[in-house]
Amino acid sequence: MKKKIASLLLSATTAAMIFSGCGSAATQTTAQSDTKATEQEATAQSNVEQKDDGESSEAALDKAAQAIADRKAKAEKDGKYEKVVIAFFDWTGRPAGLDRINEALSAYTEETLGLDVELMIIDSAAYGEDMKLMLSSGEQVDLFSTCILGYNPSINNGYVLDLEEDGMFDDYCGGIKEKIRADYLDACRVGGVLYGTPPIKDYAIETAAVCVGQEYLDAIGYDVSALPTGDLGYPKATWDDINDIFTQLHAQFPDKYVMAIQDNELTQGSSVDNIAGDYFGTLLDPQNSLKIEDVYASETFKEWAQRAYDWNQAGFISQDALTDTTGASAKVKSGAYMAMMACSKPGYKTQISGECGRDMVVFDVGESFMSSSSVSSFPWCVNQNTEDPVATLQVLNALYTDSTIETLMCWGQEGKEFKVNSDGTITYADGVDANNSEYYPNVLWLMPNPYVTYVWEGDPLDLGQQIADFNDNCTCKSKALGFTWDNTDYASEYTALKNAYDEFGPKVVYGFVEPEAGIAELEQALKAAGLDDYMAGKQAALDAWAAENGIN
Known part of the structure; x- marks a missing residue:
C-alpha cells in the first residue's frame, strides 16, 4: 500500500486545488452547471486552511494538489487518464443515459482531479451478489456504497480500506472533515478503524410511512384531508385506517396488488434498534434501555407477522413476493402495485413520488426514531484492492464537496434530465418525466452529499437544514447511538444466523405461514444457529462501550 502511495507523490509541476464547496453540511447550496475550476481552487484554499488536525494546511494542500498534477502529467505523456469506478444501485437497473453522464463526468474530473470517473449503477435486486463477486474477483470497483452489501460484512470479508492508513484521510479528505461532524465519522469506526x-442524510427516520398512489385514492373517493396532520405535514393514520384503505383498493382494483411488501417491517416500520446493523439481538426499548433482546420472540414482530398474514390472506400481496426481489418503488412504478411502506423525512413526498413515477400520498403511521447504527448503516467505502488509494480518496472527497460532480451523480445533465426553475429548484427537462428519463436513479438518501446540489421543485431550498433539524429533534433516539460492534469473532455465528433466517424468516415476514407456527420454527432455527451466544457477545461489547462513555 505504501508503495502505491509513494508512487503518486513524485515531483512535478504545480497543480490546481482539490477541494470545492463550502459551508455547513446541512445548508443547501445551489449547484451551477458551469462551475469553473478557478472558483473551486479559491474555495479549496478556504477549506484546507480550516484543518485542525495539527498538520500544516499548506502541506496537506500541497500533497493533494501535487497528486493531481502528477496524474495530469502522466495522462499528458500516456494519452490516457487513470480511471476511478464508483458503484451504487438504483431501483430499475443501469440507466439508459449512463454512458452520456459518465462522459460528462470524466470531462469535468479530468480538469479538476486529473482522472476519469465512471459510475457503475446496478439494479438493487442484483447489487449485493454482484458486488461480492466483483470485490472478491478483482474486477475494478474503487468506491462503493455498502447499502445492501452491508458495512460489517464488507469489513469482515476484507473488502474495505482503512481510510486513515498512512495519514491519507487527513491529507486528501479535508473537505469531508468539514462537511461531516466528528462524532458521525466516529460512529463509522469499527474496532477503532475508520473504514x-x-x-x-436523514439519520433520523419517521417509521412506518405507508405510501399510496394518489390516483388510486381518488378512484375510491378517499378523503385524505379528514385525517389529522403529523409533524412532517403528512396525514397521520392508524393501522386500522390503512387496512380500510387497502380493503377498498383491493375491491376497486382486483387486477392489481395492493401492497409491494418487502422484508423491511423492522427496519422501516418500527423503533427496534438493530444493534450493529443486524436483528440478531436488538434493543426493544432503545430510548430507555441497553438490554439486548430477541426481537423475533417479541410482541412487535408478532404484530407485524400477523399483519402480513392478514394482508396475504386478503389477497393484498403477490404470491410471488418470496421470489420477486424487485424494489417496492419499482413495483409501484410498474402500475401493478398501488402501495408500499418506507420511512419518511422532510421532503420525502417528492422523493417517493419520483421513485414511483406518480403522485404519492405519504401516510404517517409511526414515530421519529434514530437507531444506534443510523449513521453507520451504509457508509461509502474504498476497495482494499484499489490500484490508486490516493486518487480514490480524492474522488471520495469530491463526492461530498463538489456541486458539479454531485449534480451529475444525483440528477444527470441540465437540459437533458432536468431544467432549473426561477426559484432555484429543478424539475424535469421539457418532454421528460420519471418514465422516460434516461438518468433518474432517485436514491438521494444513498448519495454522499445531495445538499451541495439542487433540490427538486416542491421541496424548500433549505431542505438540508430541515433534515438537520429533524435529526436534532428526533423523538426517540437510541441510547446506543454511535455504538459499533466488530463481530469478527462471531462471523461464523452470524453466517449461521443469516442462513437460518433466510430459510425460515421470509415466509413469516411476507405472510405465507400462520404466525405462531412460523415464528416458532424460525426461533428454533435461530437458537440452533447460536443466537444466544451472538446476543451475549453484543451485550458484552455494548456494556463495555456504555461504561467507557458514561452511559447508564
Missing part, C-alpha cells in the same frame, strides 16, 4: 464515510 467508511456516512452519506449526509
Whole structure:
C-alpha cells in the first residue's frame, strides 16, 4: 500500500486545488452547471486552511494538489487518464443515459482531479451478489456504497480500506472533515478503524410511512384531508385506517396488488434498534434501555407477522413476493402495485413520488426514531484492492464537496434530465418525466452529499437544514447511538444466523405461514444457529462501550 502511495507523490509541476464547496453540511447550496475550476481552487484554499488536525494546511494542500498534477502529467505523456469506478444501485437497473453522464463526468474530473470517473449503477435486486463477486474477483470497483452489501460484512470479508492508513484521510479528505461532524465519522469506526464515510442524510427516520398512489385514492373517493396532520405535514393514520384503505383498493382494483411488501417491517416500520446493523439481538426499548433482546420472540414482530398474514390472506400481496426481489418503488412504478411502506423525512413526498413515477400520498403511521447504527448503516467505502488509494480518496472527497460532480451523480445533465426553475429548484427537462428519463436513479438518501446540489421543485431550498433539524429533534433516539460492534469473532455465528433466517424468516415476514407456527420454527432455527451466544457477545461489547462513555 505504501508503495502505491509513494508512487503518486513524485515531483512535478504545480497543480490546481482539490477541494470545492463550502459551508455547513446541512445548508443547501445551489449547484451551477458551469462551475469553473478557478472558483473551486479559491474555495479549496478556504477549506484546507480550516484543518485542525495539527498538520500544516499548506502541506496537506500541497500533497493533494501535487497528486493531481502528477496524474495530469502522466495522462499528458500516456494519452490516457487513470480511471476511478464508483458503484451504487438504483431501483430499475443501469440507466439508459449512463454512458452520456459518465462522459460528462470524466470531462469535468479530468480538469479538476486529473482522472476519469465512471459510475457503475446496478439494479438493487442484483447489487449485493454482484458486488461480492466483483470485490472478491478483482474486477475494478474503487468506491462503493455498502447499502445492501452491508458495512460489517464488507469489513469482515476484507473488502474495505482503512481510510486513515498512512495519514491519507487527513491529507486528501479535508473537505469531508468539514462537511461531516466528528462524532458521525466516529460512529463509522469499527474496532477503532475508520473504514467508511456516512452519506449526509436523514439519520433520523419517521417509521412506518405507508405510501399510496394518489390516483388510486381518488378512484375510491378517499378523503385524505379528514385525517389529522403529523409533524412532517403528512396525514397521520392508524393501522386500522390503512387496512380500510387497502380493503377498498383491493375491491376497486382486483387486477392489481395492493401492497409491494418487502422484508423491511423492522427496519422501516418500527423503533427496534438493530444493534450493529443486524436483528440478531436488538434493543426493544432503545430510548430507555441497553438490554439486548430477541426481537423475533417479541410482541412487535408478532404484530407485524400477523399483519402480513392478514394482508396475504386478503389477497393484498403477490404470491410471488418470496421470489420477486424487485424494489417496492419499482413495483409501484410498474402500475401493478398501488402501495408500499418506507420511512419518511422532510421532503420525502417528492422523493417517493419520483421513485414511483406518480403522485404519492405519504401516510404517517409511526414515530421519529434514530437507531444506534443510523449513521453507520451504509457508509461509502474504498476497495482494499484499489490500484490508486490516493486518487480514490480524492474522488471520495469530491463526492461530498463538489456541486458539479454531485449534480451529475444525483440528477444527470441540465437540459437533458432536468431544467432549473426561477426559484432555484429543478424539475424535469421539457418532454421528460420519471418514465422516460434516461438518468433518474432517485436514491438521494444513498448519495454522499445531495445538499451541495439542487433540490427538486416542491421541496424548500433549505431542505438540508430541515433534515438537520429533524435529526436534532428526533423523538426517540437510541441510547446506543454511535455504538459499533466488530463481530469478527462471531462471523461464523452470524453466517449461521443469516442462513437460518433466510430459510425460515421470509415466509413469516411476507405472510405465507400462520404466525405462531412460523415464528416458532424460525426461533428454533435461530437458537440452533447460536443466537444466544451472538446476543451475549453484543451485550458484552455494548456494556463495555456504555461504561467507557458514561452511559447508564
